[in-house]
Amino acid sequence: MTITSSGLAPGRAAPLPFTRWRRLGFAVSLAILLATFVALGLRGLDLGIDFTGGVSVEAALGREADAAALEALRERLAAKGLTGAEAQGLDGGSVLIRLPPGEGGSAAADAVSRALGAGAEIRSVDVVGPKVSGELFRSGALASLLAVLGIAIYIWLRFEARYAFAAFLTTAHDVAMVVGLFAITRLSFDLTSIAALLAVAGYSINDTVVVFDRIRETLGRPGAGPLPLVIDQAVTETLRRTLMTSGTTLAATVSLMIFGGPALFGFAAATTFGIALGTISSICIAAPLLLHLPGALTRRAEETAEGE
Numbered sequence: 609m610t611i612t613s614s615g616l617a618p619g620r621a622a623p624l625p626f627t628r629w630r631r632l633g634f635a636v637s638l639a640i641l642l643a644t645f646v647a648l649g650l651r652g653l654d655l656g657i658d659f660t661g662g663v664s665v666e667a668a669l670g671r672e673a674d675a676a677a678l679e680a681l682r683e684r685l686a687a688k689g690l691t692g693a694e695a696q697g698l699d700g701g702s703v704l705i706r707l708p709p710g711e712g713g714s715a716a717a718d719a720v721s722r723a724l725g726a727g728a729e730i731r732s733v734d735v736v737g738p739k740v741s742g743e744l745f746r747s748g749a750l751a752s753l754l755a756v757l758g759i760a761i762y763i764w765l766r767f768e769a770r771y772a773f774a775a776f777l778t779t780a781h782d783v784a785m786v787v788g789l790f791a792i793t794r795l796s797f798d799l800t801s802i803a804a805l806l807a808v809a810g811y812s813i814n815d816t817v818v819v820f821d822r823i824r825e826t827l828g829r830p831g832a833g834p835l836p837l838v839i840d841q842a843v844t845e846t847l848r849r850t851l852m853t854s855g856t857t858l859a860a861t862v863s864l865m866i867f868g869g870p871a872l873f874g875f876a877a878a879t880t881f882g883i884a885l886g887t888i889s890s891i892c893i894a895a896p897l898l899l900h901l902p903g904a905l906t907r908r909a910e911e912t913a914e915g916e
Contacts, residue, residue: 623844627836630896644788656798659745668729684723748802778894800875808882815890854887
């Protein structure tokens with residue numbers, strides 16, 4: 609295989625210089641992470657009823673509840689003094705109403721019944737205590753942590769330790785920034801938010817694996833060139849696939865933000881932000897990070913470059 613002085617095969621287009629921009633990407637990333645930690649330290653998360661406790665009331669309306677009907681229901685609940693109430697439509701013409709702590713089960717059911725009006729039937733009333741809600745929060749945090757660790761172990765088994773460490777840092781970076789979105793914007797953080805974090809972790813690693821796989825494949829070729837050039841080439845070759853996949857997914861999550869109603873807005877906003885962030889981090893953070901991890905990967909690239 610003939611290699612030109614630039615390290616590229618004849619006829620192959622020069623890749624975009626992603627590794628040259630890595631310090632700017634690292635600086636922006638560190639600034640956002642700092643803002644995330646400051647927001648978490650000063651304000652914390654606006655925990656939803658799932659994690660603070662409260663009352664959950666399921667009622668039968670006798671008709672399907674669309675977004676407009678749910679919004680009108682929230683306004684009637686607020687007018688009855690039930691501020692902070694959340695309403696979610698269920699199958700079969702039912703609605704699930706969650707109320708913050710402060711109301712007793714029977715009092716909450718009466719207030720909800722008055723807000724719903726005639727024709728509505730209260731099916732169940734569940735009171736979530738602080739102990740249960742605290743266990744839910746701890747379980748959700750543990751699930752997010754184990755997901756990130758599991759991803760790192762998967763990358764370690766598929767590639768090698770350097771790739772796994774870079775993937776772990778990048779995925780943890782993306783998850784932390786999505787948590788920062790909740791802290792800065794004061795979106796309610798509940799069980800659907802945990803689902804959003806897990807979805808972002810999975811999506812982030814998907815892009816990262818594609819890029820890492822191309823880097824490993826390119827390093828295995830004779831005369832692969834220095835590592836910065838290999839990274840630039842791998843990211844450039846996978847860029848179209850990455851952008852098309854992300855664009856398609858973002859179209860779905862943005863639509864969910866617009867048409868999903870308040871009950872799903874937090875989840876849709878978090879996944880939209882996380883998918884966009886995961887796409888950028890796989891290009892500007894994960895792959896260039898390999899340049900700063902000492903060990904076999906760097907030595908192998910240097911030996912390959914010297915043998916050209």
